[in-house]
Amino acid sequence: MRFFPPKLFYGLCFLGLILSLGAPVYAADAWDAVRKTGELRWGGDSAGGAPYVYADPENPKRMIGFEVEIMDQIARQLGVKAVFVDVPWDDLVPALLRHNFEIAFNGLEITPGRLEVIQFTQPYYFFSAQITVRKEDGRMTGWQDLEGKKTGTLATSFTQSLLEQNKKIEVVTYPGPVEAYHDLESGRVDAVLFDAPMASFYVPQNPRLKNIGVPVGEGMYGGGIAKDSPELLQRVNGALRELIRSGEIERIYRRWHLWDERQENLKEAASLSEKSRPQAGLAQYVPILLQGAAVTVLLSCFSMALAVFLGFFLCLAKLYGTRPVRWLANIYIEVIRGTPLLIQLYLLYYGLPNLGIQLSAMTAAVLGLGLNYSAYEAEIYRAGLLAVPKGQEEAARCLGMTGWQTLWYVLIPQAARMALPPSTNDFIALFKDTSLVSVITVMELTRAYNQAATRTYRFLELGLLTALLYFLMSFPLSLWARSLEKKQHAAGY
């Protein structure tokens, strides 16, 4: 068999690496679409959307609201036109991920949960939540009175999760503020908790409702952008910073009676967002993958060491043990080889705790892989020992050596030579099987890939890069195994 020379091989790999990093991306940054079409589509819910975005009562075809004004300003900064896309509020994030628009900009609270699926611009408004009750309802004075009461709020919103923290509050969710305030009037709910901008817009218009207590909780609105569009995020952030710095945003909020001392924080947030490194796309994930690769290598080495150690004794047990020992070794080997590694890993990690044995993920992984491969190693060593010509043992015995001396000085060195190539092949297989331990939460290369890819949606490029990493590590080993095989062939034993 002939292989292309190593230099050429590594050259090709390097080329592959460069290509996979710099290749045009099939799911392009949303900014590309914006630049091409000259339109920045943004999503919001105009139904009951005041004062964020809602139909102008005087000209229902026109959208007004403070977010409309901010988006117009952002679009102008970017040299494009803002186009509003109307979607139900609780569908904002899914619609964003469906690429119905490039940015969700409608009182979307920055929450850890949402950060798992999308990225946020820097905050553009600091809000709190406001409790509203019926004017004649004297029982209600503040947050503590909500316990045991039906309280309405916006579905999937920050305020909903705020309410749900107190199990005694009966939470009723609504698609928008209008429906909620309506039910409050009619007595279906006893209180309503909405973001303060909504409460301060709707409640003064309604003579039967009143806001009570101090605003509770605190959150931030940010523009939602898909994770695959770091470029768009960077540009929108730049525009937002400009609006904050120039005082334009303050002018907008003051017009809508939304400016308060909290918004002073916007400037600090702007300088923070400027300092934070812009998302560098794929290259940013290379260190994470490399770290995963390091874990994979460590995991492989430890597991293999365990497999070699156990395999050695298993093999001796099977070859030279007394009958019950041989029997046990056989059962172990057959059971291990007859069940999937994945099940073994699950049993070690998730099953053992039922018996009170709690293993760390890394321990379970090394143990699982090591125990599994020890069965295969044992068989390789056994075949190696059996392949040493009978005359070798006889020659050693004739010198008066003990069984152990014969084994150690004569049989094992020769068997090891024969076992080395298949054992190396096994090591390569184990190396690839380490990807299975991602199921028990070990952050090795495959899991690192999975996390990077689900964050960026770049399954293809990151997948190729990950495969390349695996290959770069395993190919030299397999070349080595082949050359060992060749050498052995030449040596003739």
Place this chain on the structure above:
Amino acid sequence: MPPAIKIEGLTKRFGDNVVIERLDLTIQPGEVAVLQGPSGVGKSTLLRTLTYLEPFQAGRILLGELELSAGMDVRKERARIRAARRQTGFVFQFFNLFPHRTVLENLMLGPVQVLKLPLKQARAEALSLLERVGLAEKAGAYPAALSGGQQQRVGIARALAMHPRTVLFDEPTASLDPDMKQEMVQVIREFAKDKLTLLIVTHEPAVIESIATRVIKLGPRCAILSDQRNHVSG
């Protein structure tokens, strides 16, 4: 002085195949005895039973003071079997050198691990043995790099490195080319001068004529057909 080898009523079977039947044979110290007989008669098997590479069904074997008997418990008598082997060298038809060790290491392994000789001494002795078999310059070579004749000389040196009282040869020249046979004969003659007891299975005329002090012809079931003293010419 007790006989070097005393075989009494030795019987060896492989299943129903009786290879040795009630053999009695005594070899005195210093004798160079040649065993002859048709192929398959059991010559190799006989040598192998002498070092207990093959257990046997009846009789006993005395190697000097050491007794190996048919009924003995092999596990309990391990030390005795090892002692018998230590003092009885074996030279194989197909050499059986350790391929992963150099020539020198092949010679040193037994003395160092079994006789517990200091490395230095084992090394010096091994080198002088190699000198005697004319392979001093091959000390660092691996067996695979040697010719058949050279390998067999290493095989003999390896057996002698253990300071045996008796050396058993199983057709030491049979797998060699004619001119290599000649150098083997030289080597065996060289060691026959030491006060060693040699038991040699061979059909090599040169060995029989110039080295052997006794020639034993075996028939079926290792029956002794003839047993003649020989006057060594060389």
